Structure formats: structure tokens, C-alpha cells
Amino acid sequence: MASESHVDLASLPADERLSRMRHSAAHVLAEAMVELIPGAELGIGPPIDTGFYYDFRLPRPLTQDDLEWLEKRMRQSIKRKHRFQMAGISRAEAEARWADQEFKLDLLKDIEDGSITQCTHAAFTDLCRGGHVNHTGEIPAFKLMSIAGAYWRGSEKNPQLQRVYGALFEDQAELDAYLERLEDARRRDHRRIGRDLKLFDLVDEIGPGHVVWLPAGATIRRELQRWIEDLELDRGYQHVVTPAVSKRELYVKSGHWDHFRDAMYPVMERDGEEYVLRPMNCPSHIMVYQSEQHSYRELPIRIAELGNMHRWEKSGQVQGMSRVRIMTLNDAHIFCAGIEQVESEVEGVLRLMEHVYGVLGLKDYTYRLSLGDPGDHEKYVDNPPMWERGEALLRRVLQKVGLSFYEAKGEAAFYGPKIDVQFQTASGKDETLVTVQVDFHFPEQFKLEYVSDEGGRERPIIVHRGVISTLERMVALLIEEYEGNFPLWLSPVQAIVVPIADRHVAYASEVADTLRALRLRVEVDDRGERMNAKIRDGQLRKVPYLLVVGDREAESAAAAVRVRGGADLGAMPIAAIAEKLRSERDTRALRPEGS
Ligand SMILES: [Zn+2]
Ligand SMILES: [Zn+2]
Incomplete structure (x- = not known):
């Protein structure tokens, strides 16, 4: 039951190396947590595909500020290169050590006598079966990501815990690439756009x-x-x-x-x-x-x-x-x-x-x-x-x-x-x-x-x-x-007619009716807002066409056409606009012609 012998990380397969780094980081997170909230009750802290997590029962909900504090504290521990020391202990010792840790006691029930081990680094000791790096200094690029609810042992019948997620990769470039992918997924997330x-x-x-x-x-x-x-x-x-x-x-x-x-x-x-x-x-x-x-x-x-x-x-x-x-x-x-x-x-x-x-x-x-x-x-x-x-x-x-x-x-x-x-x-x-x-x-x-x-x-x-x-x-x-920019045929609203002033509302309605006669889905934005605000709203709603009408357009049976994504086509006759939209819809074009 001696302490873990030296591990040559470089010689390990990448997934095992990462798994050791991630699990070790979870220990360091728990170390920081008991410092932040003395009496924090500890669940488990395994490695996962993109990093690690640790489950805690805490007297209060964690905040974003807590995450920042914990992360800073973890970086200090990493700098100090604390060794991870494994040791075998008896059931009696273990029960005494974690007497006020309900979840550790629960875990102990599943471990046979003679195979109970603990891991100590710095002043922190956790019940653990092993799989660490040699010292905290070998924990590479990481970031605490989020807090989520989780049930003890994954069952709704058990107490609810707070789970802190961390991302961890072998170097900063890989971590950055991962964070970028996440950001892209967040931007595209159908729940948010929906x-x-x-x-x-x-x-x-x-x-x-x-x-x-x-x-x-x-x-x-x-x-x-x-x-x-x-x-x-x-x-x-x-x-x-x-x-x-x-x-x-x-x-x-x-x-x-x-x-x-x-x-x-x-x-x-x-x-x-x-x-x-x-x-x-x-x-x-x-x-x-x-x-x-x-x-x-x-x-x-x-x-x-x-x-x-x-x-x-x-x-x-x-x-x-x-x-x-x-x-x-x-x-x-x-x-x-x-x-x-x-x-x-x-x-x-x-x-x-x-x-x-x-x-x-x-x-x-x-x-x-x-x-x-x-x-x-x-x-x-x-x-x-x-x-x-x-x-x-x-x-x-x-x-x-x-x-x-x-x-x-x-x-x-x-x-x-x-x-x-x-x-x-x-x-x-x-x-x-x-x-x-x-x-x-x-x-x-x-x-x-x-x-x-x-x-x-x-x-x-x-x-x-x-x-x-x-x-x-x-x-x-x-x-x-x-990313919410549906092709015209699928767009819930295909065009918004934007009158520049109140006196153009009647003409705007005429334009809309002409297009609606072709079963195009068209709205008139007749709110008392400024034109630029209306245009911005139309863009936020990702409407494919904004048709701006003022005095000049009303006189020439036209509208100034702005295409989603920025292109400004200038004034076009209504008949030509109608034909353009109809054709784009009927051909189920993915995007406007020429864009
Ligand atoms: Zn461990
Ligand atoms: Zn079937």
C-alpha cells in the first residue's frame, strides 16, 4: 500500500494520459471547494470526454464568481506541484475520516475490505481508487465551465447535488479550439434561435x-x-x-x-x-x-x-x-x-x-x-x-x-x-x-x-x-x-414592407397586398418607430427581404430592396420584386440569386 510509483505520462496512450490529468484536476477542484465552503459534502469527481466534473452538496447555490475564485485557487495549487499520494486504509479509518461525509460513506459500502484507498495532495484527502498524474503541476490547460444540478448516483430519489464542470485538454491550443467549437454550437443552438x-x-x-x-x-x-x-x-x-x-x-x-x-x-x-x-x-x-x-x-x-x-x-x-x-x-x-x-x-x-x-x-x-x-x-x-x-x-x-x-x-x-x-x-x-x-x-x-x-x-x-x-x-x-436564416420558401415571414413615414403606410399596404396575392408571407411594419429601428428589427428576425417605401417609391410603384445579410439592391419596380420573390420561393433556392 505504498504511494503510487512515478508515472511516465509521455509513454501513456493519449486517452489514458488525458483521463489521469482530468481526474487529477477534479481532486484539485474539490480541494479548492472545501476551502471556499468548509463543510462542503463531496460526491464523485470522474474524468469525462472533454474534461472532468465534481459533485458537491453545498449549503448555498454556487455563482459565477465562485467559479472564478475556484479556478484561481486551482491554478495556485497547480503551481505548487503537490504530489498525489495513494495509501491503503482500513474501513474503520475510512469511516472515521469521512464520518460527516454521507456520500463517501455510501461509496465505502461498495468497496471491499482491504481495497479501500485514499489519495492525498496538499492538505486534501479523498476516497479514491487511483489514476492520477504525479503532481498537480502536470495538470495542463483547463477551465471551469459551468454549474449544473445532478442527483447522487444519478437517481431522482437521491439528494440533489451541484455539479461543477471543467474542460481540460493537453495544451492551450486544444482547449481554445474546444471553446471555439462550443461557441459555434451555442450560436447555432436551435433552442436559443427557436x-x-x-x-x-x-x-x-x-x-x-x-x-x-x-x-x-x-x-x-x-x-x-x-x-x-x-x-x-x-x-x-x-x-x-x-x-x-x-x-x-x-x-x-x-x-x-x-x-x-x-x-x-x-x-x-x-x-x-x-x-x-x-x-x-x-x-x-x-x-x-x-x-x-x-x-x-x-x-x-x-x-x-x-x-x-x-x-x-x-x-x-x-x-x-x-x-x-x-x-x-x-x-x-x-x-x-x-x-x-x-x-x-x-x-x-x-x-x-x-x-x-x-x-x-x-x-x-x-x-x-x-x-x-x-x-x-x-x-x-x-x-x-x-x-x-x-x-x-x-x-x-x-x-x-x-x-x-x-x-x-x-x-x-x-x-x-x-x-x-x-x-x-x-x-x-x-x-x-x-x-x-x-x-x-x-x-x-x-x-x-x-x-x-x-x-x-x-x-x-x-x-x-x-x-x-x-x-x-x-x-x-x-x-x-x-443559423435561423431560412431560405425564402421556408421563412415564416418572407418580406416586411417598411414605410418611411406614416403617410406611406397606405402605399406599403398596397405593396404587401400585391405580394400576398402570390401567397407570399408579407408584413407591413406600421409601428411608430424610426425606419432604422424597423430595419434592425427585421434583420434580427432574419426576414429575407425588407422593402422600404417613401415618397419616391410610392410615385414610381417601386420599393427599395434590402436583402438579408446586407446587400442593398436599391429601388425596384413592385412587379419585378414580386417576380423575384416568387421565383426564389418556387425554385426553393437556398439563397437569393447572386448572393
Ligand atoms: Zn483520484
Ligand atoms: Zn415502420
Whole structure:
């Protein structure tokens, strides 16, 4: 039980070296904290991906000033190069040392006699199993970042603690790069922009993860909805509307109840029946298929719906509009006769995706072929030939369409392999936007049939697919992609007419009416504010066009055009402005022509 021998940090793999530095910094933070607030109760202080944290129970909430004080104090300790000394201690010693530290005593219960160790640096001693640098001087570039609430051992039943986060990297340049990425993510954060532009709200009375779409956000949603539905109609999809509530039995039959129950809202009981909010639309669309007998001539049958789904995401997971509990998926199920039809349908879906993401200007995505795991019968339906067929098929189609992709074992749906579209969020996380799945399983479960050309009964194969994902996730992604500067066709307000003085309001209204006749979304800013204030407000609202009108413009049936982002096009005839905006909208241009 001697003190830790010297560690040659340079010889360690980078992740272990960083992990030691980060964990050691957590000790130094705790050292500073007990100096700031004597009697602070200590939780745990592990390393994390970008640094470290330490949990404390404190008699008062921490402030930004506290963080600054703590950080300064930590830098002093680092300068003094205190050695980290490990020592083994008995349970009795440990219990005496941390007699007034409830959480340390709780941790002690999980440690076997004979393996209790403590770590001392300077005058501070913590219960710890090790993994430090040699002395505090080896702690490199760090910064205390934030204070958050956290429950002891992550359970809401336990006391709430204050968690102090620190960022730590091997040198200042890496730390600066990280802080810059954070700043970029903050600037793009859909929650902040969504609030500033009044796109959506999350209301405590309604519940976490239950999005309220405000008029401006609902406008974006409606435009996306109309567009994708038209694209689907062009491609032979039929839209249906099915209920969000079904009997529990339906999901028992589909297998969702077995594989997905934890993520479902609880059962509702009425008249001796059990009902649930649907977590997925597949069974509903299977009911649509089963509503009549089908012949091979009708297949493929493409059933589509902007279907709402309900998933009880854990409270820690719920986030803005990107992780919600009630969502609307641009969903479809294609019932195919035979494997060739499946191939051409999957190909059609991939081509539709490429078209849609191209129009939206999305670039940071990759295709992932998500495979099952033949060894895991807990997670996956046990049917090896089915998995092999499905996986080979998806691989073939990806290659045929010429999309680059990577393969990932153990990422499939419980009933079959899939192609996932993986996006990078503004905060750098890799997330699945939508999937395409080939499913031999549900047709079997539900005994689906069609009449073959020889008059026999055959099982169809189902292709499950989304394209624009849930409207919630897509709009969150687009907000971050565009930083709130939506292309004209998606902009909630496409132009604001700004009268220079009160006497120009009547003409401004005429201009607005002319544009509205083309179904352009136009406002007149007739508030008694100065023109410059109105222009600034329009820019803050990220409206694509501001049309300024005064005496000269009124006389010549014109408006002075200012484009979002600064370009001043000068006076243009109203007819020309109308044509410009209409064309920019109808072509779904990402930005004004020539900018
Ligand atoms: Zn430690
Ligand atoms: Zn489905």
C-alpha cells in the first residue's frame, strides 16, 4: 500500500494520459471547494470526454464568481506541484475520516475490505481508487465551465447535488479550439434561435418533450409537410391518417410491447380494454394494408403518413426539439412483392433522400448500414437467413446508387437490418436522422398476404422508411444548419414592407397586398418607430427581404430592396420584386440569386 510509483505520462496512450490529468484536476477542484465552503459534502469527481466534473452538496447555490475564485485557487495549487499520494486504509479509518461525509460513506459500502484507498495532495484527502498524474503541476490547460444540478448516483430519489464542470485538454491550443467549437454550437443552438425567432416553445404546464409549435415554427413545418407530401404523391405514395391510440394487443402482436415497452407511455384502461399511445406507426399501416385483399398487380403499395408517435424518453435525454417525447414522423411503409421490388423501392427511397437533402442544402451526413448481431437473441429476432438476405440487399442497393457508407454491427432494428442516415449536430454529436428498413418479420407476425399471378397466397415484404425524419428533429437540424436564416420558401415571414413615414403606410399596404396575392408571407411594419429601428428589427428576425417605401417609391410603384445579410439592391419596380420573390420561393433556392 505504498504511494503510487512515478508515472511516465509521455509513454501513456493519449486517452489514458488525458483521463489521469482530468481526474487529477477534479481532486484539485474539490480541494479548492472545501476551502471556499468548509463543510462542503463531496460526491464523485470522474474524468469525462472533454474534461472532468465534481459533485458537491453545498449549503448555498454556487455563482459565477465562485467559479472564478475556484479556478484561481486551482491554478495556485497547480503551481505548487503537490504530489498525489495513494495509501491503503482500513474501513474503520475510512469511516472515521469521512464520518460527516454521507456520500463517501455510501461509496465505502461498495468497496471491499482491504481495497479501500485514499489519495492525498496538499492538505486534501479523498476516497479514491487511483489514476492520477504525479503532481498537480502536470495538470495542463483547463477551465471551469459551468454549474449544473445532478442527483447522487444519478437517481431522482437521491439528494440533489451541484455539479461543477471543467474542460481540460493537453495544451492551450486544444482547449481554445474546444471553446471555439462550443461557441459555434451555442450560436447555432436551435433552442436559443427557436426562442429568439419565436418558432416553438416548451411549456412546463404541457410537459417536457412536448413541443408547442408557435405560428412561425408551424409555418416552416407546414411548408416542409406540403413539399414532402407532394414529392411522395409524385412517386406513387398514398397518404393515410391513422389513430395515435391503439389497443395494447396490437403492439404485443407486432413485438413492440416486448422490445419497446420501456420507451412507451403507460397503459390507459377503459371498459376493460388496455390502450396505449403508439410508439411507432408500422402496425397502423399494416392495418391499412389488411383492410382489403391485394393482388400482385397492386404491389408495391406505398402507404405514407405524417404520423405522430409517443416515446417516453428519459428526462435527462429530452432536449429542445431534437429529442422529444411526442413527434411526427414522415413515415411510410412500402409493401413489396418479391425481393426485386424491394430493391427498386429501396433505391427509390435513397434517390428521394438525396433529392430532399440536396434541396435543403444538407451536406454533413453519411449512410450507415446497420447490421444485426447473430449472437444476440435478446435484442434481435432470431432468424439468420432473414438477416443475411436483408443485409446483402441493402448493401447492394447502396452500391448501386453510388452512395458511400459504412457498416455497423448491432445497430439494426429488432426485426431487421436498416440503412441509417447519420447527421452531425451543431454540438458535434452523431445522430440518426432517418432509416430505411427491410422487414420480413412483420409480414410473418401479421400473416400478411397478396394473391400471386398464379392465384396462390404470398407474403409481401415491407420497406419501412422516413425521409425528412420527424418534423421536430428536421426543423431543429435546419435551424442549426441555417443559423435561423431560412431560405425564402421556408421563412415564416418572407418580406416586411417598411414605410418611411406614416403617410406611406397606405402605399406599403398596397405593396404587401400585391405580394400576398402570390401567397407570399408579407408584413407591413406600421409601428411608430424610426425606419432604422424597423430595419434592425427585421434583420434580427432574419426576414429575407425588407422593402422600404417613401415618397419616391410610392410615385414610381417601386420599393427599395434590402436583402438579408446586407446587400442593398436599391429601388425596384413592385412587379419585378414580386417576380423575384416568387421565383426564389418556387425554385426553393437556398439563397437569393447572386448572393
Ligand atoms: Zn483520484
Ligand atoms: Zn415502420
